[in-house]
Amino acid sequence: xxxxQLAAEQGRFIADVAAGLNSFLAGQETVMAGISPDVAPLMDxxxxxxxxxxxxxxxMAYWGWRGAGGEAAHPDIVAAGCALELFQAxxxxxxxxxxxxxxxxxxxxxxxxxxxxxxxxxxALDEERFxxxxxxxxxxxxxxxxxxxxxxxxxxxxSGTAARRIFNLMRAEVMAGQYLDIxxxxxxxxxxxxxxxxxxxxxxxxKSAKYSTEHPLGLGGALAGADDVLLAGYSAFALPLGEAFxxxxxxxxxxxxxxxTGKPAGDDLRxxxxxxxxxxxxxxxxxxxxxxxxxxxxxQDLDESEVEKIRQIMxxxxxxxxxxxxxxxxxxxxxxxxxxxxxxxxxxSALRGLAEAAVSRAA
Amino acid sequence: xxxxQLAAEQGRFIADVAAGLNSFLAGQETVMAGISPDVAPLMDxxxxxxxxxxxxxxxMAYWGWRGAGGEAAHPDIVAAGCALELFQAxxxxxxxxxxxxxxxxxxxxxxxxxxxxxxxxxxALDEERFxxxxxxxxxxxxxxxxxxxxxxxxxxxxSGTAARRIFNLMRAEVMAGQYLDIxxxxxxxxxxxxxxxxxxxxxxxxKSAKYSTEHPLGLGGALAGADDVLLAGYSAFALPLGEAFxxxxxxxxxxxxxxxTGKPAGDDLRxxxxxxxxxxxxxxxxxxxxxxxxxxxxxQDLDESEVEKIRQIMxxxxxxxxxxxxxxxxxxxxxxxxxxxxxxxxxxSALRGLAEAAVSRAA
Numbered sequence: 203x204x205x206x207q208l209a210a211e212q213g214r215f216i217a218d219v220a221a222g223l224n225s226f227l228a229g230q231e232t233v234m235a236g237i238s239p240d241v242a243p244l245m246d247x248x249x250x251x252x253x254x255x256x257x258x259x260x261x262m263a264y265w266g267w268r269g270a271g272g273e274a275a276h277p278d279i280v281a282a283g284c285a286l287e288l289f290q291a292x293x294x295x296x297x298x299x300x301x302x303x304x305x306x307x308x309x310x311x312x313x314x315x316x317x318x319x320x321x322x323x324x325x326a327l328d329e330e331r332f333x334x335x336x337x338x339x340x341x342x343x344x345x346x347x348x349x350x351x352x353x354x355x356x357x358x359x360x361s362g363t364a365a366r367r368i369f370n371l372m373r374a375e376v377m378a379g380q381y382l383d384i385x386x387x388x389x390x391x392x393x394x395x396x397x398x399x400x401x402x403x404x405x406x407x408x409k410s411a412k413y414s415t416e417h418p419l420g421l422g423g424a425l426a427g428a429d430d431v432l433l434a435g436y437s438a439f440a441l442p443l444g445e446a447f448x449x450x451x452x453x454x455x456x457x458x459x460x461x462x463t464g465k466p467a468g469d470d471l472r473x474x475x476x477x478x479x480x481x482x483x484x485x486x487x488x489x490x491x492x493x494x495x496x497x498x499x500x501x502q503d504l505d506e507s508e509v510e511k512i513r514q515i516m517x518x519x520x521x522x523x524x525x526x527x528x529x530x531x532x533x534x535x536x537x538x539x540x541x542x543x544x545x546x547x548x549x550x551s552a553l554r555g556l557a558e559a560a561v562s563r564a565a
Numbered sequence: 566x567x568x569x570q571l572a573a574e575q576g577r578f579i580a581d582v583a584a585g586l587n588s589f590l591a592g593q594e595t596v597m598a599g600i601s602p603d604v605a606p607l608m609d610x611x612x613x614x615x616x617x618x619x620x621x622x623x624x625m626a627y628w629g630w631r632g633a634g635g636e637a638a639h640p641d642i643v644a645a646g647c648a649l650e651l652f653q654a655x656x657x658x659x660x661x662x663x664x665x666x667x668x669x670x671x672x673x674x675x676x677x678x679x680x681x682x683x684x685x686x687x688x689a690l691d692e693e694r695f696x697x698x699x700x701x702x703x704x705x706x707x708x709x710x711x712x713x714x715x716x717x718x719x720x721x722x723x724s725g726t727a728a729r730r731i732f733n734l735m736r737a738e739v740m741a742g743q744y745l746d747i748x749x750x751x752x753x754x755x756x757x758x759x760x761x762x763x764x765x766x767x768x769x770x771x772k773s774a775k776y777s778t779e780h781p782l783g784l785g786g787a788l789a790g791a792d793d794v795l796l797a798g799y800s801a802f803a804l805p806l807g808e809a810f811x812x813x814x815x816x817x818x819x820x821x822x823x824x825x826t827g828k829p830a831g832d833d834l835r836x837x838x839x840x841x842x843x844x845x846x847x848x849x850x851x852x853x854x855x856x857x858x859x860x861x862x863x864x865q866d867l868d869e870s871e872v873e874k875i876r877q878i879m880x881x882x883x884x885x886x887x888x889x890x891x892x893x894x895x896x897x898x899x900x901x902x903x904x905x906x907x908x909x910x911x912x913x914s915a916l917r918g919l920a921e922a923a924v925s926r927a928a
Contacts (some may be wrong), residue, residue, distance in 0.1 A: 230784060234741055237771055240748055241741045294707060325751035327863045335663040335747045338701060339740050342659060345705060349712040350771040353724050353733075361719045370716075371596065373709040377702050378597055378604045384698045385603055387690035408600055414736065474690060487874040500690045 208551055211274055215264050216257055219283040225349055226284055244340045247312045248347070251291040254307065259286040261556055262440065266422030269549035270272040270432055278425055281355045285369070286418055288348035293376065294339035296412060299334055300384060301473050302502075308464040313337035329332055332478040345426050355425070364424035364433070372417035379408025383475070384543050395517060397525050398481035403445070404477065408487075410443025412449070415560070441554070443536035446529045447560040452477035454563075456513060468509035474500025478528065482521035483512075491515055533561045571914055574637055578627050579620055581638060582646040589647055589714055594625050600855040606682060607702040607703045610675045611710070617670065620900040622781040624647040624919055625803065629785030633724050633795055641788055644718045648732070649781055651711035656739065658704035662697055663747060665865075676700035718788070727787035727796070735780035746838070753839040754859050761844035766808070769841065773814070774807025780925070783914075798906045800897025802916070806899035809892045810923040816888055817926075819876060831872035837863025841891065845884035846875075854878055867927035896924045 228250055234241045260283030267279040297303070298311035305311060310318060317333030325332070350361060352369055359365045382405045390398065419440045420433050428436070454463055455470035456479065470477065480499065484492045498504060498512060516522045542551055590612055597604045629641040651811060660666070661674035668674060673681060680696030682737070715722055715732055722728045745768045782803045785795050791799070796846060817826050818833035819842065827830030833840065843862065847855045861867060879885045903916055 230737065233737055237738065237776045238745055238767065241744055244744055246742070292705075296701050300701060320751060323752065324755060327751050328753040332747065332751050336744060338659050338663060338704075338749075339744045340898045342655075342704075342708060342735060343740040344711075344787060345708055346733070346740065349709075349716075350733045350736075353716060356724045360723055361717050366716060370709070372707060373713075374593065374596055375600065377706040377709065378600045378607070381604055381607055381702045382601055382697060384695065384702075388683060388690050388695050389686065391689040392687060404601065541914075 205551075208548060208555070211548070212261065212264075212552060214275060215261070215280070215283070218280045219257065219260050219287060220253070222280045222284040223226040223287060226288075226347070227252070230347060239529060243346075244317065244336070244343055245423075245556060247295070247315055247337075247340050248288075248291060248344050250309075251294060251306070251312070251344075252287050255287070255290070257283070257287065258556070259290055259414060259558065260284075260554075262415055262418035263422035263425075265422060265549045265552045265556065265558065266419035266428070266436060267426045268422075269436075269543070269545045269553070270423040270426035270428035272422070272426030278355050278358050279422060281351055282359070282365075282421060282425055285348050285352035285355075286421075288344055288351055289373070291349055292341045292344035293380075295337055297380070298382070299337050299341075301463070301469075303469065303473075305465060311337075312340055316340075338389045351498050358425050365421055368417050368421045368424055370419070372413055375408045375417075376413040379405055379410070379413070383409050386476040387474040387500060391499075395484055395492070398476065398484055399478055402476055402478040402481045405476075405479050406445055407441070410448035411441050413444075415440040415444035432544070435539065439536050439539040439543060439557075441558050442532040442539070443560060446532035446536060449478055449525055449532070450561055450563060452479050453522070453529075456509075456516065457522070468506070468512075470506060471499060471509060471512060472502050478524045479516060480522055482524045483516045483519055486519040490520070529561060533557075536561075567916075571911060573919070575624065575627075575915060577638060578643070578646070578783070581643045582620065582623050582650060583616070583631065585643045585647040586650060589651075589710070590615070593710060599688075606679065607699070608707055610658070610678055610700075610703050611651075611654060611707050613672075614657060614669070614675070614707075615650050618650070618653070620650065620902045621919070622653055622777060623647075624705035624776055624915075625781035626785035626788075628912045628915045628919065629782035629791070629799060631785075632799075632906065632908045632916070633786040633789035633791035633805040635785070635789030640676070641718050642785060644714055645722070645784060645788055648715035649784075650709050651707055651714055652736070654709055655704045655707035656743075658700055658707060660743070662700050662704075663743070664832075666828065666832065666836075668828060674700075674701055679703075691881060710882040721788050727791075728784055731780050731784045731787055735776055735784070738780075739776040742773070742776070744769055745916060746772050749839040749858050750837040750863060754862075758847055758855070761839065761847055762841055764841055765841040765844045767814075768839075769808055769811040770804070773811035776806055776807075777810060780846045781921070795907070798902065801902035802899050802906060802920075805902070806920050806923060809895035810900060811893045812841055812888055812895070813924055813926060815842050816885070816892075819872075819879065820885070830867070831875075834862060834872060834875060835865050835867050842879060842884055842888045845887045846879045846882055849882040849884055849887065854882070866869075892924060896920075897923075 227245065231245050234245055263282050263286055264279055267470055272279055294306060295312045298306055299313050303311050304314045313333040316336035317329045318330040320332045386401055386405060416437050419436045423433055423436055458467065460467045485493055487495065498508060540557060590608065594608050597608055615617045626645050626649055627642055635642055657669060661669055662676050664735045666674050667677045676696040679699035683692035683695045749764055749768060779800050784801045786796055786799055821830065823830045847858055861871060899920055903920060
């Protein structure tokens with residue numbers, strides 16, 4: 203199977219998911235328009251968010267499906283891709299409220315969009331509060347849409363199937379993982395420092411690795427009828443891959459180019475995110491430097507010179523190198539597990555390509 | 566069918582729903598405990614919230630099911646009742662963040678509970694922000710549980726069934742309705758005053774009436790195979806009933822006894838809720854009084870004497886009387902439609918009892 207053939211099939215699936223999302227949302231817009239024209243901004247926010255993006259989760263599901271013998275361009279896997287993209291959009295909307303992120307993919311985040319609408323219309327009371335409230339509801343709506351799209355798959359995703367079990371588990375685990383993430387921001391400073399890296403590793407497993415790669419791949423496989431051996435093989439590949447993917451994300455959050463990532467550099471530090479990178483920095487630094495880091499993390503007013511200072515600390519104490527070594531080790535394990543999978547040439551090449559993009563990306 | 570027989574059957578259903586919720590949440594707790602003991606407070610918050618309550622939605626579904634010929638104590642309607650109660654809990658968690666309500670059923674609301682945990686544990690950074698973030702995630706988790714419980718019903722609620730269509734529509738409509746509610750708080754003051762009552766009526770239709778009574782009743786009916794004529798008859802009864810129910814809620818929010826309602830009197834006014842009652846007050850008052858109301862609504866620091874002054878305005882200008890007249894008119898329509906329903910004696914008596922409790926309650 204040649205690279206152009208792979209690109210063509212993958213391109214077709216991405217186009218099918220985009221068309222599926224458009225058609226699903228057009229149906230919902232008709233319902234919403236019947237309620238009131240005032241609710242249009244909720245739908246606009248969701249539409250904007252599901253347009254574009256890397257479609258990593260949908261693609262993992264697709265190649266999990268194809269690897270388990272699912273046929274190309276089947277409506278069931280397109281519907282699953284739509285459900286995963288809608289779930290991701292819902293998670294991003296609420297994440298951006300929680301993380302106080304004002305930008306998303308270079309534009310305003312959903313709560314900012316609603317605050318701006320409030321301002322532009324000259325409405326009463328507090329614009330920020332309105333923005334948060336509207337974004338909570340938009341995320342809830344999008345979460346419901348995700349489920350509606352998933353249930354729409356029909357018998358292969360019905361109650362009692364492996365696919366439904368994975369979808370349910372994915373949702374619960376990512377929410378638990380996100381809670382552990384915000385908990386570590388506030389509890390990390392008063393907890394055992396030596397456990398920081400281990401706690402951060404557990405967080406990325408649940409909030410990111412299982413959700414971004416392991417469960418989507420397994421979900422696609424399960425929809426196509428994969429047996430337990432194949433599903434276990436998928437996990438052995440996708441779980442370390444997802445962990446490496448998130449570690450790369452954490453490194454980019456501090457060292458990435460804002461022009462490429464679409465997010466201001468240092469926001470993760472201002473947010474107080476206790477990542478593996480931060481855990482290493484706290485553990486590998488002199489006590490005075492660790493204390494400085496503890497005090498600096500979560501300070502909304504960290505300026506660029508302080509962010510640069512923290513970057514330098516992370517380089518000097520070896521935290522960056524330790525994180526990169528962890529990315530290498532996890533990637534190595536993922537690629538080894540991938541090569542052991544009993545896959546045809548096409549899904550094998552596709553998963554290899556996705557894995558390489560996930561761990562070596564710049565944005 | 567005697568009243569004791571009705572009470573016994575209804576009591577059994579409520580006990581079955583409570584047991585179903587316990588068993589469902591116990592299963593989820595096992596999953597969560599496998600992730601980390603730190604996530605226990607999310608589960609505790611959900612468990613606490615689904616314990617007790619009036620179970621209005623579950624009961625509407627039950628009698629909709631029984632009225633359409635469904636058998637007593639069938640697991641499908643118990644599962645539907647659990648899904649509705651979990652959905653309601655999720656909505657309350659996010660509602661309380663949006664409305665800044667610090668209490669729920671006499672105890673702290675979920676975001677307050679997490680803020681208190683933050684304080685008690687001596688964690689770092691901002692306790693209020695942590696509380697909001699944790700409650701957003703708890704609500705998302707509970708929303709996912711609701712869907713998981715609903716999907717668990719199986720074939721009668723599968724993709725393409727009337728029950729699934731109603732459940733999907735219910736979720737979308739309540740979120741749209743809640744958005745219209747917060748929109749009216751900020752946009753109401755700069756919009757056409759004459760349209761205030763009409764806008765407030767549309768809000769209660771979507772955020773409350775369809776969600777609290779019409780869709781649960783229809784959902785129960787659809788699960789039991791109700792035809793379109795019966796479903797239309799259910800709507801003719803339950804939609805005006807739900808509107809009357811919410812108008813009663815709005816009156817209690819201003820005039821109710823905090824000891825009975827479990828919420829501080831005047832909170833709806835401090836929140837800036839633009840209810841039908843408020844719409845009447847603004848339209849029926851002298852311009853100077855309307856201007857005072859516009860300025861007072863949404864002020865967080867309204868004290869008891871100002872709340873009492875607003876109550877007096879609502880009585881004097883006829884707003885309270887107009888709202889009570891509307892409750893009477895809607896209740897009248899609901900009871901007429903109820904008597905036209907082709908129901909057996911038992912579901913008829915049960916729905917009559919629920920309807921009476923809904924419009925004449927004190928809490």
